[in-house]
Amino acid sequence: MLATRGNLYCFLIILLIVPICSSNFCVRTDLYCYYAKENQQYCSRGDYDDSLIGETWEDPVKEQFKQRKAMASNGLYRPRSALARAFLEKQRNDRTLQEFDKSEWYRVDSSRLSPELKSTFVQLHADEETKSFLSSSIEKSSWVWTQIWYLLAKAVLKHFWSITDINGWLKRGSMFVLSEAQARSLLHAARSGPEGTGSLVDVGAGDGEVSRRFAHLYADKYATEISSSMRKTLASKGYKLLDPEDWWRSQKFDCVCMLNLLDRCSRPRSMLRDARAALTPDGLLIVALVLPYKPYVEVTADHKPEERLAIQGGTFEEQASSFAASMRGAGWALRAWARAPYLCEGDFAQAYYWLDDSVYVFQPVPIEPGQ
DSSP, X not given: OHHHHHHHHHHHHHHHHHHHHHHHTTOOSXXXXXXXXXXXXXXXXXXXOGGGOOTTOOHHHHHHHHHHHHHHHTTOSOOSXXXXXXXXXXXXXXXXXXXXXXXXXXXXXXXXXXXXXXXXXXXXXXXXXXXHHHHHHHHHHTOHHHHHHHHHHHHHHTTTSOHHHHHHHHTOOOEEOOOHHHHHHHHHHTTOOOTTOSEEEEETOTTSHXXXXXXXXXXXXXXXXXXXXXXXXXHHTTOEEOOTTTHHHHOOEEEEEEXXXXXXXXXXXXXXXXXXXXXXXXXXXXXXXXXXXXXOOTTSSSOOOSSOOOOOOSSHHHHHHHHHHHHHHTTEXXXXXXXXXXXXEOOSSOSEEEEEEEEEEEEEOOOOTTO
């Protein structure tokens, strides 16, 4: 009786998850999915039974039939179940990720850079901490029942909560930008002060995973976040929480982090002015910004920002140069910058996703007259 009931529960879960799977895979518009459907070579396993060979078939036709049968026996077929197709697609996506040259994440075309960006560029690479995050993402994406639970929970909760709140409650979707060693490289290039002193604040910190990897380079770490579920997570990781609106009025900080915030908040220019007011005279501003610049605000009705950053150009390098120039005009001196992937834990469709991130270290300087 118990076994029968257990089988029934499994069957009901599969019935629920199949339509969710078939409608959610490879539909992300802001994260790359390197699965090319035009390269699929599907054969239906049941279509290649030897009994179907006609007596009047010519030898070339028979040979083609046998080749297709061999393809089907080797797994090159299209399963009729949406869940089975999802597993097959994930396997192929993950194989493509494994073969991808990860040095591309950090490479720039120096011929397209402004002189300022050429002189301050710091070359990074996929170090051990980065590889560890990728390995963990691959492992988690293979936890079948956990991923099913995530999909079911998201399908229900999205009618009541924002995606950020859902991810915070589920403790999933963690991000990665800089490892500790990579952050040290940028701060060293920016001629930062001694480690273990001063204070850092991560504005719009999410679950704190991005800044956690290097926040301990400062003695005190603070954070702001509007999501209630994320705030609980931040508190559990040792961050001192500040008011999301008035954080910059409370005290001076040696480092302000705005990691992938400026293209997700409604008033990015105002946020930069707040950062300037909150920094000590020798303080540093760390900005991570996805390029190409495509702002999206989760909390507004039309998802458009009230303010836009002055970014122009068609390529990654042109937009990075344009952003640095606009920051210089607003009284920020660029001390160091790099290109890095904005990594995100994956799901059933793919082990992890990424966007092209530009990461900058700025320092406030007097604003030139006329600016």
